[in-house]
Amino acid sequence: MNIIFGLLAALGRSTFAALASVGRVALFAADTLSHLLRPPFYGREFAHALVQIGWLSLPVVGLTALFTGGALALQIYAGGARFNAETVVPSIVAIGLTRELGPVLGGLMVAARVASSIAAEIGTMKVTEQIDALTTLSTNPMKYLTLPRVLAATLAVPLLVGVGDVIGIMGGFLVGVGRLDFNAATYMHNTLNFLEGWDVLSGMIKGSVFGFIVALMGCYYGINSERGAQGVGRATKAAVVTASVLILASNYILTEVFFSA
Amino acid sequence: MITLSNVYKSFGSNHVLRGVDLTIRQGTSMVVIGGSGTGKSILLKSVLGLVTPDSGTITLEDLDVTHGDRDAFLARFGMLFQGGALFDSLPVWQNVAFRLQRGRGKLPGTEAREIAIEKLRRVGLTPDVADKFPAELSGGMQKRVGLARAIAAEPEIIFFDEPTTGLDPIMSGVINDLIREIVVEMGVTAMTITHDMTSVRAIADNVAMLHDGVIKWTGPIADMDASGDPYLDQFIHGRATGPIEAVR
Numbered sequence: 001m002n003i004i005f006g007l008l009a010a011l012g013r014s015t016f017a018a019l020a021s022v023g024r025v026a027l028f029a030a031d032t033l034s035h036l037l038r039p040p041f042y043g044r045e046f047a048h049a050l051v052q053i054g055w056l057s058l059p060v061v062g063l064t065a066l067f068t069g070g071a072l073a074l075q076i077y078a079g080g081a082r083f084n085a086e087t088v089v090p091s092i093v094a095i096g097l098t099r100e101l102g103p104v105l106g107g108l109m110v111a112a113r114v115a116s117s118i119a120a121e122i123g124t125m126k127v128t129e130q131i132d133a134l135t136t137l138s139t140n141p142m143k144y145l146t147l148p149r150v151l152a153a154t155l156a157v158p159l160l161v162g163v164g165d166v167i168g169i170m171g172g173f174l175v176g177v178g179r180l181d182f183n184a185a186t187y188m189h190n191t192l193n194f195l196e197g198w199d200v201l202s203g204m205i206k207g208s209v210f211g212f213i214v215a216l217m218g219c220y221y222g223i224n225s226e227r228g229a230q231g232v233g234r235a236t237k238a239a240v241v242t243a244s245v246l247i248l249a250s251n252y253i254l255t256e257v258f259f260s261a
Numbered sequence: 262m263i264t265l266s267n268v269y270k271s272f273g274s275n276h277v278l279r280g281v282d283l284t285i286r287q288g289t290s291m292v293v294i295g296g297s298g299t300g301k302s303i304l305l306k307s308v309l310g311l312v313t314p315d316s317g318t319i320t321l322e323d324l325d326v327t328h329g330d331r332d333a334f335l336a337r338f339g340m341l342f343q344g345g346a347l348f349d350s351l352p353v354w355q356n357v358a359f360r361l362q363r364g365r366g367k368l369p370g371t372e373a374r375e376i377a378i379e380k381l382r383r384v385g386l387t388p389d390v391a392d393k394f395p396a397e398l399s400g401g402m403q404k405r406v407g408l409a410r411a412i413a414a415e416p417e418i419i420f421f422d423e424p425t426t427g428l429d430p431i432m433s434g435v436i437n438d439l440i441r442e443i444v445v446e447m448g449v450t451a452m453t454i455t456h457d458m459t460s461v462r463a464i465a466d467n468v469a470m471l472h473d474g475v476i477k478w479t480g481p482i483a484d485m486d487a488s489g490d491p492y493l494d495q496f497i498h499g500r501a502t503g504p505i506e507a508v509r
Contacts, residue, residue, distance in 0.1 A: 040363070124349075132311050133346035137360045137410075138332045 045148040054156030065164035069171025091194035093172035107210030119239035122222025123232035157211025158204035217243040268317035279474030295471035301454035339411035345403040347395035354391035401432040437463035
């Protein structure tokens with residue numbers, strides 16, 4: 001009986017701890033967003049974050065999209081051949097990339113690159129007292145460090161997803177035309193004919209949500225980093241893992257909202 | 262005048278401050294000494310509002326530091342952090358001019374840079390350091406840049422957190438002399454926390470000894486050696502035996 005009570009107590013403690021974490025992250029997000037409406041605004045930090053998060057993530061997101069588009073074309077061709085439906089390759093590649101794989105894989109790549117770097121940077125600032133120094137210099141760390149990064153990621157990731165969609169479709173096109181003997185004009189015609197504006201837009205909205213999650217997790221774990229190299233390491237790992245899980249979970253919810261009948 | 266009355270602060274079961282009473286008169290240099298982990302940094306951060314005390318009051322000229330305009334309050338302070346706490350992503354001159362380029366009295370970039378270079382000169386650094394990044398500087402130079410940043414906006418009160426930690430004896434002497442010169446020249450109120458007795462003798466007008474979360478002794482530096490307080494005597498003479506338990 002004691003063992004059962006012990007297990008239940010442990011389960012209860014874990015549940016409360018998880019709920020407390022959710023509450024802390026929600027308060028952190030609300031605090032971040034509240035600074036959107038209150039000056040001063042740090043334009044230079046925002047521009048710097050846009051370059052770091054958006055522009056410098058372009059190669060990794062582009063390469064991911066290119067190879068994913070190519071592999072997707074091969075898979076759909078092989079699967080479609082089982083019931084003589086090889087011609088669906090262009091449309092399925094386009095829909096699959098724009099609705100799901102573009103935003104999700106792009107988001108995960110940005111999480112790996114950006115959440116880790118934000119958490120490590122801010123965590124190091126925390127342990128070297130740079131965040132305390134900001135406060136003593138009358139600068140709110142949430143306003144100076146968190147808001148520019150969260151805003152930049154929320155705006156930049158959907159654009160990355162858009163560019164990734166184009167590159168991914170090009171990957172499918174190259175494989176379709178080069179390896180699977182599709183006619184180039186027919187491939188493009190089928191892609192553009194089947195693709196709807198909402199397919200692209202829904203993916204970009206997902207990208208925006210994923211960007212928000214990535215930067216928020218990076219900042220949250222960075223600012224709450226414990227002392228020492230191990231503390232920063234733990235913060236970095238937690239930021240990437242939590243951002244990745246939240247991306248996949250929110251992707252399911254958004255897909256339900258956008259596409260359930 | 263800064264006054265701390267009955268200030269308590271705990272972190273879980275670790276009771277760091279257990280009723281601190283301390284007064285720092287305007288225009289004087291107070292040095293708080295005590296062993297590692299006795300809560301000196303927490304005491305200093307409590308005054309700045311970086312740490313919120315569990316109870317007690319801290320006043321600056323009879324006004325509670327937790328009330329009123331926070332930016333205006335912090336604008337009266339300069340702070341030299343233990344490790345410098347320079348912003349890695351900014352060049353030295355922007356570190357020094359950080360406060361000058363923000364807030365109500367924001368200065369244009371060229372003017373802020375000129376002031377930064379003047380402050381760098383004041384702490385013995387040449388203008389060519391201005392465009393370097395903190396990572397390119399030695400520990401002593403980083404401390405000087407931190408000092409230049411602390412005095413850049415000409416504050417009324419300056420806090421120094423372990424200003425000589427990690428420096429060789431000669432550089433420690435240079436930093437101590439600089440601090441003393443700046444405090445006298447600017448007429449500021451200064452609060453330094455350290456366990457370096459050479460710094461204490463170079464910087465202090467008054468000394469306070471923090472131990473077990475309370476101020477064990479406070480008085481003018483001239484009275485320190487003849488205080489008769491066993492805790493202070495053990496600390497200033499660096500004895501392993503005495504009322505302060507030394508963990509071996």
